[in-house]
Amino acid sequence: MRVERRGYAAFELSVSAVELSSLVAAVRVAVDVLEANEQTPPEAVATLKALLRDYERAAARLAKPAPQ
Numbered sequence: 001m002r003v004e005r006r007g008y009a010a011f012e013l014s015v016s017a018v019e020l021s022s023l024v025a026a027v028r029v030a031v032d033v034l035e036a037n038e039q040t041p042p043e044a045v046a047t048l049k050a051l052l053r054d055y056e057r058a059a060a061r062l063a064k065p066a067p068q
Contacts, residue, residue, distance in 0.1 A: 027052055 002014040015023070031048045034040040 024052070024055060027055075 001016075001019050004012045004014075006012050027048055031045060031052070034045050034048070
């Protein structure tokens with residue numbers, strides 16, 4: 001894994017497929033755990049769900065064949 005700063009609040013992350021899969025799986029587990037805890041702020045769960053939606057949209061774009 002490589003992380004580089006691209007601005008004050010922007011980073012570029014380079015990961016292998018296995019590392020990315022592990023990170024996404026960890027976010028999915030975190031959502032489940034946080035949703036099960038009634039003390040979790042709803043904003044925390046919403047932020048993680050938005051992250052997963054963004055990832056899924058980006059992954060779907062990668063799966064489409066490139067226009068020629």
